[in-house]
Amino acid sequence: MTSPHAALRRWLHLIVAGTLMMAAGTATAQTSTPISAAPENSSARAYGGGWNCDAGFREIGKKCEAIRLPENAYLSGGAYGSGWDCHYGYRLENNACALIPVPANAFLDSSGTRWQCDRGYSTAGNLCAPIKVPENGYLTSSNSGIGWACDRGFRATGSKCLPINLPANAYLTNSGSGTGWTCERGYRVRGEVCDEVTLPEFAHLNSSGDGWQCNRPYRQAGARCVAP
Template sequence: MFKKIILILCLVFLPLCADASEYAKNYDADGNFLGYVYIPDNAYINFKGDGYYCNAGFVDKGNYCEKIKVPENGILRKKYNDWICEIGYKKEGDACVKVVVPQNAKLNSNGTDFICNTGYQRSGNSCVLIPQNSIYFLSEGLCPYGYKKVGYSCQQLFIPSTAHFTADGHDFECNYGYFKTESGCQKVNVPANAHLIENGTSWQCDYGYKNMGNYCLKVFIPENAYITNDDGTDWKCSYGYEEKDGRCQKIYLPPNAHFLANGKYWECNWGYKSNGSYCEKINVPSNAYLNKYNEVICTIGYYYNGRDCVKK
């Protein structure tokens, strides 16, 4: 409650607040100052400048960022701001519970359950022996787990050490971090500043790095620029700046001029006209006025000869 009161006071009397670093200025598309954006601890301002994102390992709770609680035998996934259990444990509520592997079984590829060895089939929480030749399965046109159908018979499958059976047991899939080849399973070569994607068969570069084929290159974000995409690889110059040689250079704004909405171009204020790189005052002769389009209009009874308003 006390923190909320301080927050309200700071929003009203921001210059008087001691911790002004918790706020960032917010502008609209025309460059008009809209106010201050509150940035709590363990957060940073978003690329639009109108809010914030919590740091990796923290979750947004409305007006503050709370540290993610990782249980025993859990692993924090900073990219997704959540946690998963270590291999050999499965998620139950807010805890990681050890997976019980019965006899004649092994852990599955992601380590959250068990699968029966070849020649055995799951029955509840145990693995039972499949009878040889399994007439029952063949009569139904199916082969037992760990076998594949070849003609009218079942042939036992032999899989690589870095693979596991599919759900029906009639084929195999490579373990997490490996991909399937004609000869078996090959390990995915993950370069520096990259991570495996969800299915574990390929990789992508970390936030702020760009894929260059077989390595990840850090993207340079120049001063006076902001990030425009989710993976942190694209950027644009801020309002009033333009890109030049990979940097953001301030656009010259002459006196008596203003930026257009995109902040990349300018035009002269009303009453002035462009003359190259500056704005010069429009000469309004006697018996004349400027309309809203910055045009000289003579009053009734006069006509414009290009310089003066002459009586008709």
């Protein structure tokens, strides 16, 4: 009759043997699994396994094909797209880099793909036409609009700068719209003139200076200030 200790040892031996056989089978299966070979002109990835095509090559199928670089282009290093971009002063046209025609009195902007007119010129189709600045006007730095503005004291009317008619008790403003003037404190705009603000008894000018309000403790009653 087998002792309990002998039976336990035999059972443990069977477990160990089975574990070793399973490990050996797994290793054999892993060894027999084919690993796809990295193609020419590629490098192994630093993480995650696999490979990437070298600079100047693009993955096509399972190969790394050389990127065909057109004239006036450079490798962009991007993982997607064509893998190249056009040089400054050229733009993509029909899978090639075409020279950007820059008209007289113009220059390429910072992107290198567009042009804009020099100061004193405005875009007119594919050309840069000189800006006609009227008398009492000056060139602006804006690339949009008419390209000029009127001097202080003048207002743009059509293609001219006409003097602003300043009424009595008024002063010029810096606003580019409206009449170009406003009334002094103590006066209010009425049409094209400045009317004096009439203060009733027990009143003072308001903060804007074009009206009035009652002193404390008086209250407004029509055009007067009355005691509470």
